[in-house]
Amino acid sequence: MKRNIPFGKPIIGEPEQQAVAETLASGMLVHGPRTTQFEQAFAEWAGGGHAVAVSSCTAGLHLTYFDLAIGPADEVIVPAMTHTATAHAVELCGATPVFVDAEWRTGNMDLDLIETAITPRTRALSIVHFLGVPVAMDRVNAIARQHDLFVVEDCALAIGTLFQGRHAGLHGDVGCFSFYPVKHMTTGEGGVVLTRHPEIAQRLTRKRAFGVDRHVGERTQPGIYDVTMLGFNYRMSEVEAAIGLEQLKRMQGFLSRRSANYAILAEELRGVPDVRLFAEPNGDTRSSHYCLSVVLEERLAASRAAIVATLSAAGVGTSVYYPAPVPHFRYYREKYGFGEDTFPVAAGISRRSIALPVGPHLVEDDMVYIADSLKRAIIQNR
Numbered sequence: 326m327k328r329n330i331p332f333g334k335p336i337i338g339e340p341e342q343q344a345v346a347e348t349l350a351s352g353m354l355v356h357g358p359r360t361t362q363f364e365q366a367f368a369e370w371a372g373g374g375h376a377v378a379v380s381s382c383t384a385g386l387h388l389t390y391f392d393l394a395i396g397p398a399d400e401v402i403v404p405a406m407t408h409t410a411t412a413h414a415v416e417l418c419g420a421t422p423v424f425v426d427a428e429w430r431t432g433n434m435d436l437d438l439i440e441t442a443i444t445p446r447t448r449a450l451s452i453v454h455f456l457g458v459p460v461a462m463d464r465v466n467a468i469a470r471q472h473d474l475f476v477v478e479d480c481a482l483a484i485g486t487l488f489q490g491r492h493a494g495l496h497g498d499v500g501c502f503s504f505y506p507v508k509h510m511t512t513g514e515g516g517v518v519l520t521r522h523p524e525i526a527q528r529l530t531r532k533r534a535f536g537v538d539r540h541v542g543e544r545t546q547p548g549i550y551d552v553t554m555l556g557f558n559y560r561m562s563e564v565e566a567a568i569g570l571e572q573l574k575r576m577q578g579f580l581s582r583r584s585a586n587y588a589i590l591a592e593e594l595r596g597v598p599d600v601r602l603f604a605e606p607n608g609d610t611r612s613s614h615y616c617l618s619v620v621l622e623e624r625l626a627a628s629r630a631a632i633v634a635t636l637s638a639a640g641v642g643t644s645v646y647y648p649a650p651v652p653h654f655r656y657y658r659e660k661y662g663f664g665e666d667t668f669p670v671a672a673g674i675s676r677r678s679i680a681l682p683v684g685p686h687l688v689e690d691d692m693v694y695i696a697d698s699l700k701r702a703i704i705q706n707r
Protein backbone atom coordinates (compact mmCIF):
# COMPACT_ATOMS: atom_id res chain seq x y z
CA MET A 326 0.00 0.00 0.00
CA LYS A 327 1.40 3.36 -1.04
CA ARG A 328 1.78 5.84 1.81
CA ASN A 329 1.92 9.60 1.91
CA ILE A 330 4.96 10.58 3.97
CA PRO A 331 5.92 14.26 3.77
CA PHE A 332 9.53 15.14 4.58
CA GLY A 333 8.44 17.56 7.27
CA LYS A 334 5.15 18.54 8.81
CA PRO A 335 4.53 20.91 11.70
CA ILE A 336 2.41 19.41 14.48
CA ILE A 337 -0.18 22.01 15.33
CA GLY A 338 -3.09 20.94 17.50
CA GLU A 339 -5.85 22.17 19.72
CA PRO A 340 -3.51 23.75 22.33
CA GLU A 341 -1.76 25.92 19.72
CA GLN A 342 -5.05 26.92 18.11
CA GLN A 343 -6.53 27.87 21.46
CA ALA A 344 -3.41 29.83 22.45
CA VAL A 345 -3.55 31.79 19.19
CA ALA A 346 -7.26 32.53 19.64
CA GLU A 347 -6.66 33.76 23.20
CA THR A 348 -3.78 35.96 22.09
CA LEU A 349 -5.83 37.53 19.31
CA ALA A 350 -8.69 38.11 21.75
CA SER A 351 -6.31 39.79 24.21
CA GLY A 352 -5.67 42.56 21.68
CA MET A 353 -1.99 42.58 22.64
CA LEU A 354 -0.11 41.44 19.55
CA VAL A 355 3.46 42.61 20.30
CA HIS A 356 5.36 43.74 23.42
CA GLY A 357 3.22 41.48 25.58
CA PRO A 358 3.71 38.91 28.33
CA ARG A 359 3.84 35.87 26.02
CA THR A 360 7.14 36.81 24.39
CA THR A 361 8.78 37.23 27.81
CA GLN A 362 7.25 33.96 29.03
CA PHE A 363 8.47 32.20 25.92
CA GLU A 364 12.00 33.53 26.39
CA GLN A 365 12.06 32.30 29.99
CA ALA A 366 10.57 28.94 29.04
CA PHE A 367 13.08 28.45 26.21
CA ALA A 368 16.11 29.19 28.41
CA GLU A 369 14.70 26.91 31.08
CA TRP A 370 14.17 24.16 28.54
CA ALA A 371 17.74 24.49 27.26
CA GLY A 372 18.99 24.41 30.84
CA GLY A 373 20.53 27.87 31.08
CA GLY A 374 21.39 31.15 29.47
CA HIS A 375 19.26 34.11 28.47
CA ALA A 376 16.89 33.91 25.50
CA VAL A 377 15.96 36.78 23.18
CA ALA A 378 13.04 35.99 20.87
CA VAL A 379 13.44 37.24 17.28
CA SER A 380 11.64 37.01 13.96
CA SER A 381 13.85 34.21 12.53
CA CYS A 382 17.17 32.46 13.00
CA THR A 383 18.59 34.57 10.16
CA ALA A 384 17.50 37.73 12.00
CA GLY A 385 19.18 36.41 15.15
CA LEU A 386 22.45 35.76 13.34
CA HIS A 387 22.39 39.18 11.65
CA LEU A 388 21.54 40.89 14.93
CA THR A 389 24.46 39.11 16.63
CA TYR A 390 27.08 40.17 14.06
CA PHE A 391 25.61 43.67 13.96
CA ASP A 392 25.91 43.89 17.74
CA LEU A 393 29.55 42.75 17.55
CA ALA A 394 30.13 45.61 15.06
CA ILE A 395 31.48 43.08 12.58
CA GLY A 396 31.99 45.00 9.34
CA PRO A 397 33.85 45.34 6.05
CA ALA A 398 37.31 44.89 7.60
CA ASP A 399 36.38 41.59 9.23
CA GLU A 400 36.23 37.90 8.42
CA VAL A 401 34.07 35.18 9.95
CA ILE A 402 34.83 31.46 9.55
CA VAL A 403 31.73 29.71 8.16
CA PRO A 404 31.19 26.04 7.25
CA ALA A 405 30.74 25.42 3.52
CA MET A 406 28.06 22.83 4.30
CA THR A 407 25.20 24.85 5.74
CA HIS A 408 22.08 26.86 4.96
CA THR A 409 22.86 30.02 3.02
CA ALA A 410 21.58 32.10 5.98
CA THR A 411 24.71 31.20 7.98
CA ALA A 412 26.88 33.02 5.43
CA HIS A 413 24.33 35.68 4.42
CA ALA A 414 24.28 37.00 7.99
CA VAL A 415 28.01 37.74 7.65
CA GLU A 416 27.64 39.24 4.16
CA LEU A 417 24.79 41.48 5.33
CA CYS A 418 27.24 43.18 7.71
CA GLY A 419 29.67 43.78 4.83
CA ALA A 420 32.12 41.27 6.31
CA THR A 421 33.69 38.32 4.48
CA PRO A 422 32.67 34.72 5.20
CA VAL A 423 35.72 32.45 5.00
CA PHE A 424 34.41 29.00 4.13
CA VAL A 425 35.78 25.77 5.58
CA ASP A 426 35.06 22.30 4.15
CA ALA A 427 33.15 19.52 5.93
CA GLU A 428 34.37 16.19 7.30
CA TRP A 429 32.91 12.97 5.86
CA ARG A 430 32.24 11.35 9.23
CA THR A 431 29.49 13.76 10.35
CA GLY A 432 29.14 16.44 7.67
CA ASN A 433 30.18 19.01 10.27
CA MET A 434 32.94 21.54 9.63
CA ASP A 435 36.37 19.88 9.59
CA LEU A 436 37.92 21.37 12.73
CA ASP A 437 41.42 20.47 11.52
CA LEU A 438 41.01 23.06 8.75
CA ILE A 439 39.99 26.01 10.97
CA GLU A 440 43.47 27.18 11.95
CA THR A 441 44.61 27.53 8.33
CA ALA A 442 41.55 29.72 7.61
CA ILE A 443 42.25 32.15 10.48
CA THR A 444 43.88 35.46 9.54
CA PRO A 445 44.51 38.67 11.51
CA ARG A 446 41.09 39.85 10.24
CA THR A 447 39.15 36.90 11.69
CA ARG A 448 36.69 38.01 14.38
CA ALA A 449 34.37 35.06 14.87
CA LEU A 450 33.79 31.34 14.33
CA SER A 451 30.37 30.36 13.04
CA ILE A 452 29.55 26.80 14.08
CA VAL A 453 26.69 24.77 12.59
CA HIS A 454 25.52 21.52 14.16
CA PHE A 455 24.84 19.82 10.82
CA LEU A 456 21.50 17.96 10.90
CA GLY A 457 21.59 18.27 14.69
CA VAL A 458 24.84 16.37 15.28
CA PRO A 459 26.95 18.41 17.70
CA VAL A 460 30.34 19.82 16.76
CA ALA A 461 33.08 19.16 19.35
CA MET A 462 32.63 22.47 21.13
CA ASP A 463 35.53 21.90 23.54
CA ARG A 464 37.91 21.99 20.56
CA VAL A 465 36.11 24.97 19.03
CA ASN A 466 36.34 26.95 22.25
CA ALA A 467 40.03 26.12 22.65
CA ILE A 468 40.72 27.51 19.16
CA ALA A 469 38.54 30.55 19.87
CA ARG A 470 40.35 31.29 23.14
CA GLN A 471 43.74 30.96 21.50
CA HIS A 472 42.87 33.45 18.74
CA ASP A 473 40.49 35.63 20.75
CA LEU A 474 37.46 34.87 18.56
CA PHE A 475 33.75 35.13 19.27
CA VAL A 476 31.80 31.86 18.81
CA VAL A 477 28.35 31.94 17.17
CA GLU A 478 26.46 28.64 17.08
CA ASP A 479 23.88 28.30 14.30
CA CYS A 480 21.48 25.98 16.11
CA ALA A 481 18.70 26.05 13.51
CA LEU A 482 18.69 22.23 13.44
CA ALA A 483 19.92 21.75 16.98
CA ILE A 484 17.00 21.98 19.39
CA GLY A 485 17.70 18.99 21.63
CA THR A 486 21.35 18.72 20.58
CA LEU A 487 23.66 18.07 23.55
CA PHE A 488 27.43 18.19 23.66
CA GLN A 489 28.82 16.62 26.84
CA GLY A 490 25.43 17.03 28.49
CA ARG A 491 25.07 20.73 27.74
CA HIS A 492 22.59 22.06 25.20
CA ALA A 493 23.76 23.52 21.89
CA GLY A 494 23.93 27.30 21.98
CA LEU A 495 25.34 27.35 25.50
CA HIS A 496 28.89 26.41 24.51
CA GLY A 497 29.74 29.38 22.31
CA ASP A 498 29.00 33.01 23.09
CA VAL A 499 25.65 33.02 21.29
CA GLY A 500 23.36 30.37 19.76
CA CYS A 501 20.64 31.11 17.18
CA PHE A 502 17.61 28.81 16.81
CA SER A 503 14.91 28.58 14.13
CA PHE A 504 11.18 27.93 14.43
CA TYR A 505 10.53 27.66 10.69
CA PRO A 506 7.77 25.07 10.07
CA VAL A 507 9.91 22.02 9.17
CA LYS A 508 12.36 22.47 12.05
CA HIS A 509 12.04 20.72 15.43
CA MET A 510 9.31 23.07 16.64
CA THR A 511 7.58 25.97 14.99
CA THR A 512 6.08 29.38 15.63
CA GLY A 513 5.25 29.86 11.92
CA GLU A 514 8.31 32.01 11.40
CA GLY A 515 10.50 32.82 14.36
CA GLY A 516 13.74 32.30 16.18
CA VAL A 517 15.56 32.81 19.41
CA VAL A 518 19.05 33.91 20.39
CA LEU A 519 20.35 32.07 23.46
CA THR A 520 23.41 33.41 25.24
CA ARG A 521 25.40 32.80 28.42
CA HIS A 522 26.15 36.54 28.62
CA PRO A 523 23.38 38.63 30.25
CA GLU A 524 24.82 41.87 28.84
CA ILE A 525 24.60 40.53 25.27
CA ALA A 526 20.99 39.48 25.86
CA GLN A 527 20.22 42.96 27.14
CA ARG A 528 21.76 44.68 24.12
CA LEU A 529 20.10 42.33 21.62
CA THR A 530 16.74 42.95 23.29
CA ARG A 531 17.16 46.69 22.55
CA LYS A 532 18.62 46.23 19.08
CA ARG A 533 15.86 43.89 17.92
CA ALA A 534 13.43 46.79 18.53
CA PHE A 535 14.96 49.92 16.94
CA GLY A 536 17.46 50.56 19.75
CA VAL A 537 14.70 52.22 21.78
CA ASP A 538 15.60 52.65 25.46
CA ARG A 539 12.26 51.48 26.92
CA HIS A 540 9.55 49.41 25.32
CA VAL A 541 5.83 50.07 25.66
CA GLY A 542 5.42 48.46 29.09
CA GLU A 543 8.40 50.34 30.54
CA ARG A 544 7.29 53.87 29.67
CA THR A 545 6.21 56.20 32.46
CA GLN A 546 4.59 58.56 29.97
CA PRO A 547 2.83 56.98 26.98
CA GLY A 548 4.66 57.50 23.71
CA ILE A 549 7.80 58.94 25.30
CA TYR A 550 11.11 57.18 24.72
CA ASP A 551 14.66 57.83 23.61
CA VAL A 552 16.77 56.00 21.02
CA THR A 553 20.19 55.09 22.37
CA MET A 554 21.52 52.89 19.57
CA LEU A 555 20.88 51.69 16.02
CA GLY A 556 18.53 48.73 15.71
CA PHE A 557 16.17 46.66 13.56
CA ASN A 558 12.63 45.49 13.87
CA TYR A 559 13.40 41.81 14.43
CA ARG A 560 10.78 41.20 17.14
CA MET A 561 8.74 38.06 17.63
CA SER A 562 4.98 38.66 17.80
CA GLU A 563 2.77 37.56 20.68
CA VAL A 564 0.93 35.14 18.38
CA GLU A 565 4.22 33.43 17.52
CA ALA A 566 5.30 33.34 21.16
CA ALA A 567 1.94 31.81 22.15
CA ILE A 568 2.44 29.01 19.61
CA GLY A 569 6.02 28.58 20.82
CA LEU A 570 4.97 28.17 24.44
CA GLU A 571 2.66 25.29 23.49
CA GLN A 572 5.26 23.69 21.20
CA LEU A 573 7.89 23.80 23.95
CA LYS A 574 5.61 21.76 26.22
CA ARG A 575 5.69 19.03 23.59
CA MET A 576 9.41 19.26 22.73
CA GLN A 577 10.50 16.26 24.78
CA GLY A 578 7.85 14.13 23.09
CA PHE A 579 8.85 15.40 19.65
CA LEU A 580 12.51 14.59 20.34
CA SER A 581 11.81 11.10 21.69
CA ARG A 582 9.77 10.29 18.60
CA ARG A 583 12.55 11.61 16.32
CA SER A 584 15.20 9.64 18.13
CA ALA A 585 13.15 6.42 18.04
CA ASN A 586 12.32 6.91 14.36
CA TYR A 587 15.98 7.56 13.56
CA ALA A 588 17.09 4.41 15.40
CA ILE A 589 14.59 2.23 13.55
CA LEU A 590 15.50 3.66 10.14
CA ALA A 591 19.24 3.39 10.83
CA GLU A 592 18.80 -0.25 11.89
CA GLU A 593 16.74 -1.04 8.78
CA LEU A 594 19.40 0.52 6.55
CA ARG A 595 22.34 -1.18 8.24
CA GLY A 596 24.31 -3.23 5.74
CA VAL A 597 22.45 -1.94 2.70
CA PRO A 598 25.06 -1.81 -0.06
CA ASP A 599 25.99 1.53 -1.61
CA VAL A 600 24.68 3.78 1.17
CA ARG A 601 26.55 5.30 4.07
CA LEU A 602 25.15 6.90 7.22
CA PHE A 603 26.76 9.71 9.18
CA ALA A 604 28.24 8.81 12.54
CA GLU A 605 25.83 8.88 15.49
CA PRO A 606 27.08 10.43 18.75
CA ASN A 607 26.46 8.62 22.02
CA GLY A 608 26.37 8.99 25.79
CA ASP A 609 25.77 12.55 26.99
CA THR A 610 26.54 13.87 23.50
CA ARG A 611 23.33 13.65 21.50
CA SER A 612 21.90 14.51 18.11
CA SER A 613 18.55 16.27 17.75
CA HIS A 614 17.83 13.86 14.85
CA TYR A 615 16.64 16.42 12.36
CA CYS A 616 16.57 13.82 9.58
CA LEU A 617 18.52 10.78 8.43
CA SER A 618 20.74 11.67 5.50
CA VAL A 619 22.12 8.74 3.52
CA VAL A 620 25.19 9.31 1.37
CA LEU A 621 25.19 7.24 -1.82
CA GLU A 622 28.45 5.70 -3.05
CA GLU A 623 30.07 7.65 -5.86
CA ARG A 624 28.97 5.23 -8.57
CA LEU A 625 25.31 5.81 -7.61
CA ALA A 626 25.64 9.60 -7.54
CA ALA A 627 24.31 10.00 -11.08
CA SER A 628 21.24 7.95 -10.12
CA ARG A 629 20.25 10.16 -7.19
CA ALA A 630 17.52 12.04 -9.07
CA ALA A 631 16.04 8.75 -10.28
CA ILE A 632 16.17 7.25 -6.77
CA VAL A 633 14.46 10.35 -5.35
CA ALA A 634 11.80 10.15 -8.08
CA THR A 635 11.17 6.47 -7.29
CA LEU A 636 10.84 7.32 -3.59
CA SER A 637 8.48 10.15 -4.43
CA ALA A 638 6.35 7.80 -6.54
CA ALA A 639 6.17 5.53 -3.47
CA GLY A 640 4.91 8.50 -1.44
CA VAL A 641 8.17 9.11 0.46
CA GLY A 642 9.08 12.78 0.72
CA THR A 643 12.80 13.57 0.78
CA SER A 644 15.04 16.61 0.78
CA VAL A 645 18.72 17.46 0.32
CA TYR A 646 20.81 19.12 3.03
CA TYR A 647 22.17 21.19 1.48
CA PRO A 648 21.75 21.37 -2.34
CA ALA A 649 25.25 22.87 -2.77
CA PRO A 650 28.06 24.09 -0.56
CA VAL A 651 27.18 27.76 0.09
CA PRO A 652 30.33 29.00 -1.74
CA HIS A 653 29.08 27.19 -4.87
CA PHE A 654 25.79 29.08 -4.95
CA ARG A 655 25.85 31.67 -7.75
CA TYR A 656 25.96 34.74 -5.53
CA TYR A 657 29.08 33.50 -3.70
CA ARG A 658 30.67 31.93 -6.79
CA GLU A 659 30.41 35.14 -8.75
CA LYS A 660 31.51 37.35 -5.87
CA TYR A 661 34.47 35.28 -4.69
CA GLY A 662 35.29 33.11 -7.75
CA PHE A 663 35.11 29.67 -6.12
CA GLY A 664 35.72 26.85 -8.60
CA GLU A 665 33.84 23.54 -8.73
CA ASP A 666 36.79 21.66 -7.29
CA THR A 667 36.74 23.64 -4.04
CA PHE A 668 35.19 22.23 -0.83
CA PRO A 669 35.18 18.66 -2.20
CA VAL A 670 33.67 16.99 0.88
CA ALA A 671 30.76 19.43 1.18
CA ALA A 672 30.23 19.16 -2.61
CA GLY A 673 30.18 15.37 -2.33
CA ILE A 674 27.57 15.47 0.43
CA SER A 675 25.46 17.88 -1.63
CA ARG A 676 25.69 15.72 -4.74
CA ARG A 677 25.31 12.29 -3.21
CA SER A 678 23.02 12.55 -0.19
CA ILE A 679 19.29 12.05 0.27
CA ALA A 680 17.65 13.33 3.45
CA LEU A 681 14.96 10.98 4.76
CA PRO A 682 12.28 12.10 7.22
CA VAL A 683 12.22 11.00 10.88
CA GLY A 684 9.92 13.73 12.25
CA PRO A 685 7.30 13.28 14.96
CA HIS A 686 4.58 13.11 12.28
CA LEU A 687 5.83 9.57 11.57
CA VAL A 688 5.65 6.24 13.40
CA GLU A 689 7.68 3.00 13.40
CA ASP A 690 5.77 1.49 10.47
CA ASP A 691 6.58 4.51 8.34
CA MET A 692 10.28 4.02 9.02
CA VAL A 693 10.18 0.40 7.82
CA TYR A 694 8.27 1.56 4.75
CA ILE A 695 10.83 4.29 4.02
CA ALA A 696 13.72 1.81 4.37
CA ASP A 697 12.05 -0.77 2.10
CA SER A 698 11.24 1.93 -0.46
CA LEU A 699 14.85 3.13 -0.48
CA LYS A 700 16.23 -0.39 -0.89
CA ARG A 701 13.87 -1.01 -3.81
CA ALA A 702 14.65 2.38 -5.35
CA ILE A 703 18.37 1.65 -5.27
CA ILE A 704 17.98 -1.77 -6.90
CA GLN A 705 15.71 -0.28 -9.61
CA ASN A 706 18.09 2.55 -10.43
CA ARG A 707 21.46 0.95 -9.92
Ligand SMILES: *Cc1c(COP(=O)(O)O)cnc(C)c1O
Pocket residue numbers: 381382383384407408410411453479481482502503504505515516
Ligand atom coordinates in the same frame (compact mmCIF):
# COMPACT_ATOMS: atom_id res chain seq x y z
C1 LIG B 1 16.80 26.78 8.43
C2 LIG B 1 18.15 27.25 8.75
C3 LIG B 1 18.42 28.61 8.93
C4 LIG B 1 17.40 29.67 8.69
O1 LIG B 1 16.43 29.73 9.69
P1 LIG B 1 15.24 30.83 9.58
O2 LIG B 1 14.56 30.76 10.90
O3 LIG B 1 14.37 30.37 8.44
O4 LIG B 1 15.87 32.14 9.33
C5 LIG B 1 19.70 28.97 9.32
N1 LIG B 1 20.68 28.06 9.49
C6 LIG B 1 20.47 26.74 9.30
C7 LIG B 1 21.59 25.78 9.53
C8 LIG B 1 19.20 26.29 8.91
O5 LIG B 1 19.01 24.98 8.68
